[in-house]
Amino acid sequence: MAVAKLTKETPKTPPSSGPSLLKRLRSSVTAWLYILPAGAIMLLISFAPQAYQIWMSFTDFRIGNLRFNFLDPTTYEKYAPDFVGLENYVKVLLSQLALENYDFGRLFAFNVTWTVANIIFHVGLGVAIAMALNSKFLIGRRFYRAIFIIPWALPGYITALTWHNMYDDRFGAINQLIAIMNDTFGTTFATDTRWIEATGSPIGGIFSFLPLAFYAVLLANIWLGWPFMTVVATGALQSIPGELYEAARMDGASGWQQFVNVTIPLIRPAMVPAIMLGTIWTFNQFNVIYFITEGKPFGRTEILITQAFKLVFEQRLYGVAAAFSIVVFFILLGLTLLQNFATRATEAYDVA
Amino acid sequence: MKKRALWTLLVVLTIGAMAITACGTDTSPAPEEPAAVEPGTEDDGGEAEPMDEAAGLTGTVTLWHAWKENEIVSLTEVIAAFTAMYPDVTIDVLYTPFDDLRGKFETAAATGGGPSVLIGAADWGPGLYDADLIADITGMISDETLAAINPAAMGAVEYAGAMVGLPQTIKGVVMFRNTAILPEAPTTYEEMVAMHNEVTEGDVVGVDLEYGFFFSSAHLDGVCGGELMTPEGDPTFNTAEGECWLSLFNTWEEDFGVVENYNDNDVNLFKSGNVGIIIDGSWNTSALAEAIGPENLAIDAWPTVGDGALSGYVQTENIYLGANAEGDDLAASIAFIEYFLSVEAQTILANPEAAGHLPAISGVEITDPHQAQLVAAFEGGTAFPVIPEMNAYWDPMNNALLQVVQEDADPATVLQEAFDLVTAKVAEIRGE
Numbered sequence: 001m002a003v004a005k006l007t008k009e010t011p012k013t014p015p016s017s018g019p020s021l022l023k024r025l026r027s028s029v030t031a032w033l034y035i036l037p038a039g040a041i042m043l044l045i046s047f048a049p050q051a052y053q054i055w056m057s058f059t060d061f062r063i064g065n066l067r068f069n070f071l072d073p074t075t076y077e078k079y080a081p082d083f084v085g086l087e088n089y090v091k092v093l094l095s096q097l098a099l100e101n102y103d104f105g106r107l108f109a110f111n112v113t114w115t116v117a118n119i120i121f122h123v124g125l126g127v128a129i130a131m132a133l134n135s136k137f138l139i140g141r142r143f144y145r146a147i148f149i150i151p152w153a154l155p156g157y158i159t160a161l162t163w164h165n166m167y168d169d170r171f172g173a174i175n176q177l178i179a180i181m182n183d184t185f186g187t188t189f190a191t192d193t194r195w196i197e198a199t200g201s202p203i204g205g206i207f208s209f210l211p212l213a214f215y216a217v218l219l220a221n222i223w224l225g226w227p228f229m230t231v232v233a234t235g236a237l238q239s240i241p242g243e244l245y246e247a248a249r250m251d252g253a254s255g256w257q258q259f260v261n262v263t264i265p266l267i268r269p270a271m272v273p274a275i276m277l278g279t280i281w282t283f284n285q286f287n288v289i290y291f292i293t294e295g296k297p298f299g300r301t302e303i304l305i306t307q308a309f310k311l312v313f314e315q316r317l318y319g320v321a322a323a324f325s326i327v328v329f330f331i332l333l334g335l336t337l338l339q340n341f342a343t344r345a346t347e348a349y350d351v352a
Numbered sequence: 353m354k355k356r357a358l359w360t361l362l363v364v365l366t367i368g369a370m371a372i373t374a375c376g377t378d379t380s381p382a383p384e385e386p387a388a389v390e391p392g393t394e395d396d397g398g399e400a401e402p403m404d405e406a407a408g409l410t411g412t413v414t415l416w417h418a419w420k421e422n423e424i425v426s427l428t429e430v431i432a433a434f435t436a437m438y439p440d441v442t443i444d445v446l447y448t449p450f451d452d453l454r455g456k457f458e459t460a461a462a463t464g465g466g467p468s469v470l471i472g473a474a475d476w477g478p479g480l481y482d483a484d485l486i487a488d489i490t491g492m493i494s495d496e497t498l499a500a501i502n503p504a505a506m507g508a509v510e511y512a513g514a515m516v517g518l519p520q521t522i523k524g525v526v527m528f529r530n531t532a533i534l535p536e537a538p539t540t541y542e543e544m545v546a547m548h549n550e551v552t553e554g555d556v557v558g559v560d561l562e563y564g565f566f567f568s569s570a571h572l573d574g575v576c577g578g579e580l581m582t583p584e585g586d587p588t589f590n591t592a593e594g595e596c597w598l599s600l601f602n603t604w605e606e607d608f609g610v611v612e613n614y615n616d617n618d619v620n621l622f623k624s625g626n627v628g629i630i631i632d633g634s635w636n637t638s639a640l641a642e643a644i645g646p647e648n649l650a651i652d653a654w655p656t657v658g659d660g661a662l663s664g665y666v667q668t669e670n671i672y673l674g675a676n677a678e679g680d681d682l683a684a685s686i687a688f689i690e691y692f693l694s695v696e697a698q699t700i701l702a703n704p705e706a707a708g709h710l711p712a713i714s715g716v717e718i719t720d721p722h723q724a725q726l727v728a729a730f731e732g733g734t735a736f737p738v739i740p741e742m743n744a745y746w747d748p749m750n751n752a753l754l755q756v757v758q759e760d761a762d763p764a765t766v767l768q769e770a771f772d773l774v775t776a777k778v779a780e781i782r783g784e
Contacts, residue, residue, distance in 0.1 A: 060783065062783065063458065063479055063482070063483045064482055064483045064484075066458060066459075066461075066462030066483050066485065067462050067483065067484055067485075069463075079484075098744075098773060098776035098777040098779070098780045100747050100748060100751055100773065168615075168617075170610075170617055171617065171620075194758070197754070197758060199758075199759055297754075298751055298754070298755070312455075313455055314743070314746075314747070315743075315777075315780065315781075316479070316743075317780065
């Protein structure tokens with residue numbers, strides 16, 4: 001049964017039939033002028049630092065080189081860092097950095113697991129709650145929509161610090177809540193669990209590399225992340241014409257079939273960019289990791305970006321940290337392209 | 353249509369440019385003509401000199417610090433006293449949280465900005481000096497001021513033949529006691545355990561000790577007779593004494609039930625009057641006294657353990673001259689740094705109801721009993737290593753402590769791992 005057919009849009013005009021490059025440039029002068037101020041600022045505050053970072057990643061830039069200034073030749077002799085070629089990249093990728101428990105492969109695997117686990121929960125919960133909020137029969141929808149935004153509206157680091165305190169083994173709210181539960185229901189759950197510091201893994205097998213702190217921080221980030229997906233999904237759901245569901249019902253489609261064949265295809269154009277954004281945000285979710293677990297236990301919940309931060313602020317190895325950030329950039333670029341390819345996110349669809 | 357769009361754009365750009373120009377224009381009122389300064393008369397003699405000097409000093413002192421609320425009270429008082437002497441000097445003060453201060457300073461100073469005066473940790477000095485971010489103040493400070501500074505404290509600012517700052521207070525890790533819970537000070541470790549067992553009941557805990565590396569490192573020497581590093585910074589802790597040190601904290605956990613690693617549980621419990629003894633920094637003396645009442649606070653000498661004794665790091669907090677200060681600002685900043693080490697300023701800073709700093713100079717009378725106790729406790733302390741290599745030790749050593757105490761790992765294995773990592777980090781710091 002097909003209740004809606006999705007067809008790929010064909011370009012309206014063939015690209016080769018356009019005017020010459022010079023003519024097109026002339027005709028777009030106004031457009032160029034419009035984007036000139038923003039473009040100049042972007043060049044200054046975004047692209048220039050990135051270019052500087054790329055250069056820095058090929059040097060042995062340290063605290064002693066901080067006074068080096070490209071625009072001031074008098075600083076060249078005394079402060080210019082040594083060019084080291086790909087050495088920083090080799091150190092990063094072959095786990096040759098003098099950092100606690102540093103293993104790039106493990107760090108990368110953890111970062112990907114962290115991202116995938118979060119996105120699954122964010123999207124799953126986000127869409128499910130958006131559908132519930134979209135139901136005509138739900139009383140107080142506006143109220144729910146307002147309060148569900150709270151996790152998103154709070155500053156990330158405040159939330160992270162609150163969760164950090166909640167996980168304290170002696171005075172944290174979680175263990176105290178468990179103690180109340182034990183008193184009330186006669187259960188015997190442990191009330192001194194070291195949520196962040198414990199090194200044991202609650203799940204074995206292929207997940208044995210994930211300490212308890214992973215699940216603790218995952219829970220905190222799920223709480224933080226789903227409202228965004230709910231907002232996006234709610235917008236997309238509200239744009240689906242009711243006639244499509246009516247037609248599907250007339251065709252005898254069950255609720256699940258309506259979800260799979262109408263809802264998912266039609267919210268996908270909105271959800272895919274949101275998922276891509278969510279992937280990038282979660283992959284680089286510095287606040288949550290840094291403030292809740294601080295990489296504990298023993299660096300096992302570090303992600304790439306917190307490790308890069310430590311290279312700068314603890315080791316002051318600016319060159320290595322720059323290389324590290326470039327590596328993170330290429331990983332994210334690869335993940336985004338892969339996601340694009342898998343989800344055909346850049347293709348447009350019409351409902352036929 | 354296209355022309356209209358172009359005109360619209362030009363108008364918008366023109367208005368934008370005017371707005372930016374307006375923002376850039378100094379709209380503050382023009383400075384008033386400086387008040388005429390009465391020249392000192394010839395017969396003013398020597399007394400007229402300070403006035404002349406004060407009248408001549410202008411410029412701005414930009415001061416960055418990470419002081420706490422009670423310390424800011426004293427700092428404000430010091431600044432007020434300084435500006436009373438030098439009315440034409442402007443002081444700009446910026447508070448930055450301690451964890452961010454060094455990074456913020458490095459970034460600002462490296463690009464030609466930043467403060468002209470920085471108050472910061474003693475171990476920042478060598479690194480900042482190597483990077484030319486702070487100045488060598490040799491020859492800038494009067495002999496009189498230098499002669500008054502505690503000679504041991506001066507060791508914390510002498511590096512590579514330069515004077516990279518001045519010590520403005522002496523501080524360290526000490527043992528605090530709530531006399532309402534434990535009226536007598538334990539003189540031995542065994543006594544401390546016995547006292548703990550005697551008073552621990554309900555919410556009250558006798559002893560809650562901190563074993564984070566900064567707070568526990570000095571026991572390596574004090575209790576076990578070992579050494580953390582050579583004077584050059586190379587690790588030397590991978591010995592039987594090192595194992596003795598790591599095992600010490602397992603003993604603590606067995607004897608006291610609870611030990612702390614870099615958290616404020618012990619301090620918060622102490623402030624709420626629920627703990628008898630904790631280990632913490634002397635900079636918290638005022639806050640602890642305020643919380644439990646000054647009459648209930650005591651700072652004890654370290655108890656003995658076998659042939660040795662527990663110990664804590666003793667260090668200085670320094671005042672640095674930013675490398676970018678020049679002209680009038682430089683002169684004003686040097687005057688401010690020198691004033692900071694004067695008897696007058698150090699007396700203000702020593703006020704136990706405000707900063708409560710232990711003076712770095714002689715000539716300041718210590719009347720507060722807690723400060724007298726701090727001086728006594730520091731006598732059993734261990735000098736904090738002020739070298740860039742110290743940065744290599746923090747995480748590996750604390751992780752070693754955590755592995756032994758929380759994971760019951762083998763001290764010898766853990767020590768070897770920490771040794772290898774510290775060695776690699778030291779090489780990295782030296783660029784080897």
